[in-house]
Each structure stands twice: as structure tokens, then as C-alpha cells.
Amino acid sequence: MGVGIEVTTLNAWYGTNHTLQDINLHIPANHATALIGPSGCGKSTFVRCINRMHETNPIARVTGSVRIGDLDIYADAKPVEIRRRVGMVFQRPNPFPTMSIYDNVAAGLKLNGYNNRRELDEIVEKSLKNSALWDEVKDDLKKKSGASLSGGQQQRLCIARALAVDPEVLLMDEPASALDPVSTSKIEDLIFQLKSQYTIVIVTHNMQQAARVAEKTGFFLNGRMVEFDSTHKIFTNPSDKRTEDYITGRFG
Amino acid sequence: MVNAKVPEIHISQVQFQPEPQAADGQLPAVAVEASPIRRFLLSRGNSAIADRGFHVLMVLCAFSIFGIVVLIAYELMTLSKLAWGTFGLDFFYKAFVDTYSNQPLYWDPVNSHFSALPFIYGTLVSSFLALLLAVPLAIGVAVFLTEMCPRVLRGPLAFITELLAAIPSVIYGLWAVFVLVPLLREHLNPWLIKLLGWTGFFSDDNPTGLGFVAAGVILAIMILPIISSLTREVMTAVPHSQREAVLALGATRWEMIRMGVLRNARIGIVGAIILGLGRALGETMAVTMVIGNSPEIHRSLLANGSTMASVIANEYAEASSNLHLSALTELGLALFIVTIVVNAFARLLVWAVTRGAPSATH
Numbered sequence: 001m002g003v004g005i006e007v008t009t010l011n012a013w014y015g016t017n018h019t020l021q022d023i024n025l026h027i028p029a030n031h032a033t034a035l036i037g038p039s040g041c042g043k044s045t046f047v048r049c050i051n052r053m054h055e056t057n058p059i060a061r062v063t064g065s066v067r068i069g070d071l072d073i074y075a076d077a078k079p080v081e082i083r084r085r086v087g088m089v090f091q092r093p094n095p096f097p098t099m100s101i102y103d104n105v106a107a108g109l110k111l112n113g114y115n116n117r118r119e120l121d122e123i124v125e126k127s128l129k130n131s132a133l134w135d136e137v138k139d140d141l142k143k144k145s146g147a148s149l150s151g152g153q154q155q156r157l158c159i160a161r162a163l164a165v166d167p168e169v170l171l172m173d174e175p176a177s178a179l180d181p182v183s184t185s186k187i188e189d190l191i192f193q194l195k196s197q198y199t200i201v202i203v204t205h206n207m208q209q210a211a212r213v214a215e216k217t218g219f220f221l222n223g224r225m226v227e228f229d230s231t232h233k234i235f236t237n238p239s240d241k242r243t244e245d246y247i248t249g250r251f252g
Numbered sequence: 253m254v255n256a257k258v259p260e261i262h263i264s265q266v267q268f269q270p271e272p273q274a275a276d277g278q279l280p281a282v283a284v285e286a287s288p289i290r291r292f293l294l295s296r297g298n299s300a301i302a303d304r305g306f307h308v309l310m311v312l313c314a315f316s317i318f319g320i321v322v323l324i325a326y327e328l329m330t331l332s333k334l335a336w337g338t339f340g341l342d343f344f345y346k347a348f349v350d351t352y353s354n355q356p357l358y359w360d361p362v363n364s365h366f367s368a369l370p371f372i373y374g375t376l377v378s379s380f381l382a383l384l385l386a387v388p389l390a391i392g393v394a395v396f397l398t399e400m401c402p403r404v405l406r407g408p409l410a411f412i413t414e415l416l417a418a419i420p421s422v423i424y425g426l427w428a429v430f431v432l433v434p435l436l437r438e439h440l441n442p443w444l445i446k447l448l449g450w451t452g453f454f455s456d457d458n459p460t461g462l463g464f465v466a467a468g469v470i471l472a473i474m475i476l477p478i479i480s481s482l483t484r485e486v487m488t489a490v491p492h493s494q495r496e497a498v499l500a501l502g503a504t505r506w507e508m509i510r511m512g513v514l515r516n517a518r519i520g521i522v523g524a525i526i527l528g529l530g531r532a533l534g535e536t537m538a539v540t541m542v543i544g545n546s547p548e549i550h551r552s553l554l555a556n557g558s559t560m561a562s563v564i565a566n567e568y569a570e571a572s573s574n575l576h577l578s579a580l581t582e583l584g585l586a587l588f589i590v591t592i593v594v595n596a597f598a599r600l601l602v603w604a605v606t607r608g609a610p611s612a613t614h
Contacts, residue, residue, distance in 0.1 A: 056499060058403070084502030094493040098515050108501035111511065158497070165501065 002199030003069035003168045004029040005050060010064035012045050012054055019045045021223045023064070027216070032195040034210035034231065035203045037220035038251065043203045044091075046220070047171045050201065051086040052079040068169060084112065087162030087198075091174040093154035095146030095161070101128075101137050104146040104157055108165040123164055131160035132190055152183025159190065163198075170194065172202040176209065188213050207247055211235050219243045325588065332582035334575055335366065343582060344368050359547035359563075361572065366579035368586065370547045374464070374557035375587075378539060379532040381468025381553065382475055387525055389472070390479035391514075397480075398487045399509050410484065417477035425541035428470045433542055436469070437461025441554055455552040462544035464553045470538050475528035482527060482602055486520030487513055489606045523601025530594040534587060536561035560587045 005027040012020035020042045027033045035043040048054040049062055052073060066073050073082045095104050103110070105124045114120065124141070128134040133156040137144070146157055155175060162170060172191070176184040184206075191200060191213045204210050210217050211231055218228040219240075227234065227243045238244045245251060286294065335343060347356040348365045358367045397410055441461060444454045490513050498512035514521070544556025545566055558566075560583045571577045 051500060053496065053500060056496070080502050080504055082502075083500055088500040090493060090496060090500075092493055094491070094497040096494070096497065096511070096515070098518070107498075107511070111498075111501055111503055111507055161497075161501070 002030045002170075002197065005169065005199065005201070006067040007050075008065045008067075010046070010049060010066060011062070012042070012049055013061040014045075014057065015059040019223050020049065023225050025218065025225060025228055027199060027201060029199050030196060031216060032191055032200040032202060032214040033216040033218065034214035035201065035218045035220060036205075036207055036210050036246075038246070039205075041220040042223040043218075043220045044173050047088075047173055047201055047203055050169065050171055051083050051088055053083070053088065055079070084108075084165060085167055086169045086171060087165065087167035088171045089155070089158050089162055089173065089175045092178050093151055093158050095149070095154050095157050097145055097147035099146055100142045101144055101146055101149070101157060102141040105160045105164050107161060112165075124160075127160040127164040128157075130163050130194065131156045132186060132193075133157060133160055150183070152179050152186060155179060155183065155187060156190065159187075163194075168199065170198045170200045172200065174203050174205060177205055184209070207235070219246060221246070325585075328581055328585040328588060332578050332585050334578035335582040336578075338575060339366065339579075342367075343579070344372065344586070356549075358549070361567075361576045364573060364575050366575065368560070368579075368583055370549050371558055371560040371563050371583060372586075373549050374543065375533055375559040375561070377464050377553070377557065378467040378471055378543065378559055379529055381464060382471030382532045383525060383529055385468060385472035386476045386479055386528060390476050390524075390528070391483055391521065393476070393480040394483035394487055395509055395514075398484055399505070399513065410481070414477050414481050416473065417481075421474065421535060421537040422541075424470055424474055425538035428466060428538060428542045432469060433461040433466050436466055441465070444554070452551050453553050455550075455554065457552070458544070458554050458556060460544065460556070462542055463556050464543065466542040467539045467557070467559070468553075470542055471532045471535055474535060474538065475531050478531060479524045479528040482524035483517070483521050486517040486524065486602060486605045489520070490516045517605060520602050520605030523598045523603075523605070526594055526598035526601065530591050530598060533594065534561055534591045536565050540565050560584075 005025075007023055007025040007027070010020055010023040010025075011018070023046060035046060037043050045054060050066060050068070050073075054060050054062055056079075062074065065075065068082070068086065071077055096107060099107065102124055105127050106120050109120060109123065125134065125138075128137065133153060136153060137149070137157075146154065149157060155178075159170075159175075175191075176187045179187065188209060191202060194200060195213075202210075202214065214231050216228065217231040217234040219226045219234065219238075219242075221242055227238060227240045229239070233239075234243060235247055238247065339346075343366065347358050347367050347369055348360070349355070350357040357365055358370045359365070393413060397406055397413075401409060437460065441454075444465075445456045448454045449456065494516055495508055495512045498508045503511060539559055540562035543558060543562055545558050545562060546556040547558050547563065548556070550557065564580050564584055564587075567576070568580050571580060
């Protein structure tokens with residue numbers, strides 16, 4: 001089951017570029033939360049702060065606190081521990097090309113020394129079923145490489161890989177922006193099914209996507225969070241003029 | 253877009269640019285009076301001959317490389333015909349037996365007995381010893397430079413590593429004779445004999461310090477730059493998204509390098525290693541100076557030996573008989589073929605990995 005995320009005065013920098021400014025936010029457990037905003041507004045940086053991927057860039061810096069459940073991830077834990085609890089799906093599908101489909105899904109577990117053959121088989125099957133890929137790949141799990149799949153299948157494989165380690169939170173950074181409409185709708189269906197079991201944070205450029213999958217939506221602009229509310233309110237009756245301008249297509 | 257209220261522009265509102273109109277339905281007239289610049293440019297002609305000449309020259313340059321390779325191969329084959337006719341394939345795997353001592357006799361110019369066996373053995377042993385020492389070191393250097401090194405140090409360190417490749421091999425040889433060999437003789441060899449003497453690979457019968465180990469160490473230093481710089485290249489070609497994918501699964505830095513980088517770059521790394529092998533096989537001067545130059549096969553790595561390249565360098569100028577010359581040339585031909593095949597294969601592997609590589613952005 002997922003846990004909630006409490007973000008308090010989060011600030012982030014790339015070099016001298018202040019990309020996130022004083023973000024305060026509560027992301028509810030077991031729901032999907034969408035983050036929208038124009039390019040460069042800091043929404044990707046924000047999700048990368050939740051699993052401490054932001055700091056893998058040597059010029060990046062973060063202050064403030066992020067609590068996942070009751071764990072303060074910047075004060076009480078090492079990045080490696082956080083990333084084992086928080087799964088991430090990236091903008092471009094990035095399966096491991098040298099591994100079979102099976103090994104791709106099992107990668108996170110094998111990495112952590114989980115070697116029980118029979119249980120691995122079960123987890124791989126369950127994760128692939130959860131990511132709606134099982135029926136398409138079950139016959140060549142160990143024969144085909146992760147890179148031999150189509151773009152949409154690769155992205156679902158990446159979701160399966162993230163789910164296999166049973167994360168509490170699933171971060172998705174524009175998971176469908178590199179995919180065609182059919183694959184996109186499959187990914188959206190998937191998010192819809194998964195959000196009862198995981199806390200999902202999805203960054204998207206596509207406002208319809210946010211409206212379709214998320215209960216909560218946050219609007220980011222120039223490194224600040226302008227508005228955070230229920231998706232319905234954001235799209236029908238936003239309280240900030242800038243939010244309204246953005247969702248009506250006046251800019252961005 | 254949801255609730256899209258994008259202001260639309262109707263086609264009737266657009267101000268179009270007017271089409272150019274020629275006076276009286278005529279095409280716009282060409283200027284009659286040419287300016288000085290125009291007259292100068294017109295006087296230049298179309299330069300067709302110069303261009304054709306340039307084309308021919310460049311084609312000649314390109315084909316001269318190919319021609320040189322073919323000529324070398326042709327020359328080696330003609331010169332080695334005599335040895336090939338005398339010994340055939342036996343040259344590469346058979347030894348003669350000395351009728352007096354009952355010992356194998358590989359290379360005896362006086363009695364015109366020639367066999368490539370000890371040189372093939374020496375080349376293989378010294379090269380593989382070099383790979384054994386250089387590969388872990390080179391991969392370590394490459395991993396450090398691409399994944400761990402602070403950005404300020406990356407440039408200078410890579411530069412120094414690659415500078416090793418620019419040192420002439422005779423300088424390596426000199427350094428080996430004056431520094432490395434005494435070091436081996438006084439310190440490393442006694443220790444190897446004491447610890448590993450029981451394996452038979454390190455026997456105590458060569459007090460000079462010269463031999464396969466000395467050659468292997470010096471070769472390792474010489475092939476280090478090419479292996480590490482190519483390994484670095486294929487590692488940089490691994491997309492950043494692969495590193496992030498592994499990190500996001502909760503990998504430590506080492507696990508990220510192993511699973512996200514080395515695993516993806518492995519074919520290219522094999523290519524880099526084989527390219528290093530290609531250099532080691534053909535390296536002549538430094539090896540000749542430290543390997544001891546005796547055409548014998550010993551199990552001990554501390555024994556004197558000889559390689560295909562070193563025996564050619566040592567004996568070609570002094571070869572007395574035609575058969576001796578021809579046998580040396582045949583060794584050269586064999587070395588030529590092996591190194592070309594090894595290099596081509598290695599380049600192919602490196603190319604397979606680095607082609608279409610995205611620019612290395614962090």
C-alpha cells in the first residue's frame with residue numbers, strides 16, 4: 001500500500017538556477033496526483049526530489065524537507081534506501097537492452113540480492129500482469145531482450161520493473177509523452193488501475209491526461225507551485241488567474 | 253486542450269504579401285552594365301579543370317593506403333615463398349629434434365632448420381600476460397574517469413593517460429632495461445619464485461630478470477592507453493537514461509556502474525581489449541629489449557623467450573641464407589595477417605557500440 005507525501009518549503013537549484021522555490025504540498029496516499037505546467041517550470045525537478053534523483057547531478061542542490069510516510073527522506077535516510085521504496089518511470093522508456101524481458105523486471109530485486117527462483121518467477125509474472133504486458137510477452141520472457149519491444153511496450157516494461165520492487169510511491173515523469181495515442185491510453189488505463197495500491201505522482205504536459213487519471217492536480221509555473229487542488233476544481237474553477245490562463249491554452 | 257478557448261484567426265483577416273509584378277508583363281531586366289566585382293568573377297571561368305584535378309588527387313591519396321597494404325602483402329608473399337615451399341604448414345607447428353641431444357630444436361640457421369613455434373608461443377604468452385595486467389587497470393582508469401572523477405581532473409587525467417601512447421617504444425625499452433628489469437630481478441621475481449614456484453610457471457633458472465614477465469609488464473603499460481581511452485569512449489556512449497534507470501531502482505554507485513554502464517558497454521570493451529591485443533602482438537622494440545631473445549619454449553614465465561616481431565628485428569639484417577630470410581619473412585606475413593584480422597574485428601566491435609551514440613550530456 002502507498003503512503004502519503006508531505007513536502008515542506010522545498011527549494012532546489014541547478015547550479016545558480018533556482019528551479020524550485022518554497023514548495024509546500026501534501027500528496028495523498030493511494031491516489032494519483034498530476035503535476036502540470038509549461039516546460040521548465042520545475043515539475044520534473046520536483047518529482048526528482050521525491051526520490052533524491054535530483055542530487056545525482058553534481059551541480060544540483062536541495063533544501064527543505066520531504067516526508068514519505070513518517071520518513072524524512074533528506075534527514076533520516078540515504079538515497080539508496082529511498083529509491084528502493086519509491087519507483088520511478090521516466091519520460092523515455094529505458095529498459096536494459098542487454099537483458100531479457102524477465103531480467104528487466106527482476107533487475108531491482110536481483111540488484112538487492114533477491115535470488116529465490118520460484119518467488120522471482122511469481123513476482124515477474126505479477127508485475128507484468130499489473131502493467132498489462134503479460135499477455136503480449138509471456139511466450140518469450142527469457143528469449144527476447146527488453147529493447148526488442150515497441151515503445152509503448154517498453155514503457156509498460158519499465159512500469160513493471162518499477163512495480164516489481166513493491167514501491168510505496170510511484171513517480172512518473174511524463175510517462176506517455178514519447179508514445180503514440182494507443183500506447184498512451186494503455187498507460188493511462190494502467191495508472192487508473194494502479195492508483196488504488198500505490199501513491200502515484202505523474203508529471204504531464206497533456207492536460208486531458210491529468211484530468212483523466214488524477215484526483216489531485218498541481219499547477220507549476222516558473223519554479224513555484226501556483227495552485228494545488230482537486231483536479232475537478234483546477235479544470236473547472238481555478239482560483240488563480242495564471243492557472244486559468246494555462247488550462248485555457250492562453251500560454252504554455 | 254480542455255475547455256480550449258484559443259483565439260482563432262480567420263483567413264480573411266490575414267494581410268498577404270503582394271506578388272512581385274514585372275513591368276509590362278516582362279521579366280525584370282538584368283543589369284546591363286556589369287560592376288567591377290561582377291566582371292572579376294565572370295573572368296574566373298568555371299574552374300572545371302582545377303576541380304577535376306583535385307578530385308583525382310584525392311582519389312589517389314585514398315587508394316594509396318589500400319595500395320600500400322596490398323603491396324606489403326604481395327612482397328611478403330613473394331619473399332616467403334621459399335620457406336613456404338620448404339616447410340609448408342609444418343613451419344607453424346612442428347619442431348626438429350636434435351639428433352645428438354634429443355632436445356627439440358626450433359630455430360637453427362646454421363643447419364637451416366626453421367620453425368615458427370617458439371615465436372608464436374612467445375608472442376601469445378607475452379601478449380596475454382600484457383592483457384592480464386592491463387585490462388583490469390585500464391577498465392579501472394576508464395570507470396574512474398567517466399563515473400567518479402571530479403570534472404576538473406577529468407581532462408588532465410585523460411590527457412596524461414593518452415600521452416603514454418605517444419612515448420616512443422624504444423624509450424619504454426630503455427626504461428625497462430634500466431629500471432623495470434632490475435626491479436623484477438631483485439624484488440618481484442624472487443617473491444614470485446617463492447610463492448608460486450610450485451606451479452612450474454616461475455622457475456629459478458634465469459638470473460637476468462629478462463623474459464616473458466618483463467615483456468608482459470612493459471607491453472601492459474604500452475597498451476594501457478588504447479584500452480582505457482576506447483573503454484572510456486564506449487562507456488560515455490551509454491545513454492544517461494540507463495544510469496538513471498538503475499539508480500532509480502535503488503542501486504549503489506558500483507551497482508549502477510556494473511549494471512547500467514559496464515553491462516551495456518561490454519561488447520565495446522571487448523573490442524577495446526582486442527585492439528590492445530593487436531598492438532601487443534605486433535609491438536617490437538621494447539619487447540626485443542627485455543624478452544631475452546632465445547628461440548625456445550619454456551613453461552616458466554621467468555625464462556627468456558622471443559616473439560615473432562622480436563626475432564625479425566634481431567635477425568633480418570644479419571640473415572645469411574635465402575631460406576633464413578624467407579623464413580623470417582614468412583613469420584612477418586603471419587604476424588601481418590593476424591594483426592590485421594584482430595584489428596578489423598576489434599574495430600567492428602567498438603563501432604557496433606558507439607555508432608548512433610547520443611552526445612554525452614549529463
